[in-house]
Amino acid sequence: MSDADDRPAADGTDDGTDGTDDGTDDGGVVAALEEHLLGETPWLTQVQVAERAGVPLEVANELWHLLGFAHVPDDEAAFTTADVRALQLTSDLIRLGILSQERQDGLVRTWGRSFARLADWQVALLASVAADVGADPTEGLLAISDEALPRVQELQSYVWRRHLLSASSRLLAEQTSGPTATLAVCFVDIVGYTSRSRTLSDRDLVTWLESFESTVLGLTVDRGGRIIKNIGDELLIVASSPEAMADIALELTRRGADPDDPFPAVRAGLAYGEVVTRLGDVFGPVVNIAARLTSVARPSSVLVDIGAYEALTGRADDDADEHTGAYRFRRLRRVSVKGYSRLKVWALQPA
Structure with a gap:
C-alpha cells in the first residue's frame, strides 16, 4: 500500500x-x-x-x-x-x-x-x-x-x-591550528538600551535594532571582520587582523558619540588571542575577557586587553601609555571582573 x-x-x-x-x-x-x-x-x-x-x-x-x-x-x-x-x-x-x-x-x-x-x-x-x-x-x-x-x-x-x-576559505587558511584560531574579538553594546526600548513601540524597536545591526554589519564587512551573533543589544564581532577590529570599534564609538548621527551610543571591549571555533561560534578566555571589558567600559569608549595592546603596538606590556602611528593607548587601573582578577586594561583612542 x-x-x-x-x-x-x-x-x-x-x-x-x-x-x-x-x-x-x-x-x-x-x-x-x-x-x-x-x-x-x-x-x-x-x-x-x-x-x-x-x-x-x-x-x-x-x-x-x-x-x-x-x-x-x-x-x-x-x-x-x-x-x-x-x-x-x-x-x-x-x-x-x-x-x-x-x-x-x-x-x-x-x-x-x-x-x-x-x-x-x-x-x-x-x-x-x-x-x-x-x-x-x-x-x-x-x-x-x-x-x-x-x-x-x-x-x-x-x-x-x-x-x-567563505567559511571553507577561512577553514583552509586556519587548518594548521586545528579547531582554534588567533582572532581579535570584540563585543559592542548599546548604551542605554533598556531606557530607550521602553519609549518605543514593538515595531519601532525592531526597526531601530535592525538599523543598528545593518550599520554595524556594513562597517564590519568593509573592514574585513564578521559578526558572529547578537546577544540582546550586544553584538559579537571577530576579525583576523587586530588593526581591522580596532578600526571597527573606534568607528562605531565615534559614530555613537556624534549627536548629529542617529547611530546609538555604544561601548566596546576588545581582546586578542587564541579562541576555540565551533559551528561558526567562538569560545574561550579571549571571548570572555572581551565581554567583561565591555561590561565595564564607559559610553563611547573602547577597552582593550593585554593581547590586543601588544598586537597593536608591537611591543610587550610595560605598564605605560603608548602612542603609535594610528592609535593612542591610555593605561587604566587593573580591573577585576567575574572570572578574572586584576586584568591589565587600556583605553583605545585614535591617534
Whole structure:
C-alpha cells in the first residue's frame, strides 16, 4: 500500500465539518498554511514517520526536540512525507559518518535556533507587507507567502552556499591550528538600551535594532571582520587582523558619540588571542575577557586587553601609555571582573 492510500480524506467530511472552510478562521488559516509550507496537510503520526524513515522512534523524537519544536503526542497526525524525507537524510548523514552523536546535537540545535529566529522575522515581514497593501492579515499572509516563499527559499540557498564558500576559505587558511584560531574579538553594546526600548513601540524597536545591526554589519564587512551573533543589544564581532577590529570599534564609538548621527551610543571591549571555533561560534578566555571589558567600559569608549595592546603596538606590556602611528593607548587601573582578577586594561583612542 502506498503512502497516499493511508491518507485521510481531504474534503473535511470525516471531522464533522461541511467542507466549506473559507480560510477566515484561525484553524482554517493554519491548515492552509500547513499545506502551503509543508506541501500537504499533516497526516502522519510520529510513529509512522519513524517507521517509514527506518529510524528508531526515540531518535526521531530527539531530533524533533533538538530542532526546538514542541512535544507532539505519538498518536497525533502532525507530520508529512517531508518529515519522513528529513529523517532519511539525517540517517544518511549519520551512516556516512558526517553526523556523530556530538556533532548531531550541536548542528541540529544550531539549525533550530537559527531558523526559528529567521522564521519569526520573515513572518512578521510578510504580515507587515500584507497590512501595508490593505489586505486582510490572514488572507494576505497566504497570498504573499505563496508568491514570495519559493523566491525566499532560492535566495536563502544562494546566501547559504556563498557563506559555505567563505567559511571553507577561512577553514583552509586556519587548518594548521586545528579547531582554534588567533582572532581579535570584540563585543559592542548599546548604551542605554533598556531606557530607550521602553519609549518605543514593538515595531519601532525592531526597526531601530535592525538599523543598528545593518550599520554595524556594513562597517564590519568593509573592514574585513564578521559578526558572529547578537546577544540582546550586544553584538559579537571577530576579525583576523587586530588593526581591522580596532578600526571597527573606534568607528562605531565615534559614530555613537556624534549627536548629529542617529547611530546609538555604544561601548566596546576588545581582546586578542587564541579562541576555540565551533559551528561558526567562538569560545574561550579571549571571548570572555572581551565581554567583561565591555561590561565595564564607559559610553563611547573602547577597552582593550593585554593581547590586543601588544598586537597593536608591537611591543610587550610595560605598564605605560603608548602612542603609535594610528592609535593612542591610555593605561587604566587593573580591573577585576567575574572570572578574572586584576586584568591589565587600556583605553583605545585614535591617534
